[in-house]
Amino acid sequence: QAKHEGRNRYRVFESDMKSQVEETMALEVELRRAYEIMDFSLHFQPKYDMKTGSIVGAEALIRWRAGERDVSPAIFIPIAEETGLINGIGRWVFETTCIQVRKWSLDYNLPPGFRVSVNMSVQQLQDPDLIELLKQAVVSSRVDPNLLEVEITESLFLERTEVNMENLASIRELGTGIAIDDFGTGYSSMAYLAQLPFTVLKIDKTFVDDVHLPQGSAIISAVVALSNGLGVEVIAEGVETEAQANRLLQLGCVHAQGFFYSRPLAIDQFEALMESGFRLPSSQRLGS
Ligand code: C2E
Ligand code: MG
Ligand code: MG
Ligand code: MG
Numbered sequence: 001q002a003k004h005e006g007r008n009r010y011r012v013f014e015s016d017m018k019s020q021v022e023e024t025m026a027l028e029v030e031l032r033r034a035y036e037i038m039d040f041s042l043h044f045q046p047k048y049d050m051k052t053g054s055i056v057g058a059e060a061l062i063r064w065r066a067g068e069r070d071v072s073p074a075i076f077i078p079i080a081e082e083t084g085l086i087n088g089i090g091r092w093v094f095e096t097t098c099i100q101v102r103k104w105s106l107d108y109n110l111p112p113g114f115r116v117s118v119n120m121s122v123q124q125l126q127d128p129d130l131i132e133l134l135k136q137a138v139v140s141s142r143v144d145p146n147l148l149e150v151e152i153t154e155s156l157f158l159e160r161t162e163v164n165m166e167n168l169a170s171i172r173e174l175g176t177g178i179a180i181d182d183f184g185t186g187y188s189s190m191a192y193l194a195q196l197p198f199t200v201l202k203i204d205k206t207f208v209d210d211v212h213l214p215q216g217s218a219i220i221s222a223v224v225a226l227s228n229g230l231g232v233e234v235i236a237e238g239v240e241t242e243a244q245a246n247r248l249l250q251l252g253c254v255h256a257q258g259f260f261y262s263r264p265l266a267i268d269q270f271e272a273l274m275e276s277g278f279r280l281p282s283s284q285r286l287g288s
Contacts, residue, residue, distance in 0.1 A: 028079055030066050035085050038092050040064050042100070043264035044116070046273060047235060047257045050249050053285035055278040057115040059151065059257065060097045061264045062089070081121055090124040091133055097148070098141035100267070105147060108274045115177055117149035122156045131170040138174065149177035149200065154186030157196065172197045179235075184219065194230065201227050203253065205238025211247045224252040245286055
């Protein structure tokens with residue numbers, strides 16, 4: 001009986017694996033087709049100062065609608081990375097963001113320090129042409145590069161190469177910020193981190209999820225202290241509840257991003273926020 005069940009389970013497992021591989025292959029074909037015409041869009045998730053309730057920036061997040069369904073970037077970005085499509089996609093993301101931010105800088109009174117970030121994959125950072133591409137996008141859109149920031153996931157810094165460091169330094173020379181994304185999940189050594197020319201630490205959602213626990217609070221406090229010591233900004237990502245927001249503020253983390261404040265927004269929705277003075281609705285403002 002047990003043996004019989006075991007064999008069935010094995011068959012189910014095998015057919016699951018097969019369909020998963022087939023699905024990934026089908027998705028790759030669809031992705032290549034979308035890539036031909038850059039059939040993607042960007043959403044923008046606002047970043048908030050929790051003390052004042054004001055928007056301090058936004059993160060550009062790529063969206064892909066494949067036929068009737070939205071495919072998450074968590075699914076298709078890894079495929080783009082494996083197939084080499086990521087360089088072209090990443091370039092499109094950067095150029096499109098430059099054009100958008102330039103337009104916003106003309107249409108709105110952007111608050112001081114306002115920046116829009118884009119995510120960058122390891123392949124992009126290792127591309128020797130990266131800086132030329134970034135400069136071209138900045139020049140042709142006429143965007144102020146000080147309004148931009150790139151987000152690089154911490155785990156990437158384990159792969160330390162020359163191009164990597166040179167590209168990072170050149171990005172800073174442009175005036176563009178560098179955020180270490182998913183901070184705390186990549187096991188980088190402190191000594192190594194301190195050598196990187198970054199301007200922002202983004203505390204990963206997993207720590208925000210645990211902020212109500214003593215260990216979670218201790219980690220947040222430590223990262224806040226580290227940021228203050230290094231003279232860089234700190235922001236918490238994945239803030240989903242008012243309790244988390246309040247606790248983060250108590251611990252000295254003032255900037256945050258997450259569903260409690262806002263989901264990633266389509267362009268017209270984000271513009272509506274800017275029109276209402278870069279402010280949260282008063283019902284959502286903490287401690288005021
Ligand atoms: P990430 O850069 O860490 O972005 C944060 C992700 O968390 C986004 O998912 C965002 O929608 C989601 N998020 C924000 N607030 C909350 C919250 O309160 N709760 C929860 N559960 N989730 C929240 P998204 O847009 O699906 O992107 C997933 C990942 O895909 C990103 O993680 C990033 O690594 C990658 N990605 C997205 N856009 C791009 C891009 O243009 N280029 C590259 N290379 N990667 C991208
Ligand atoms: Mg990010
Ligand atoms: Mg992140
Ligand atoms: Mg993340």
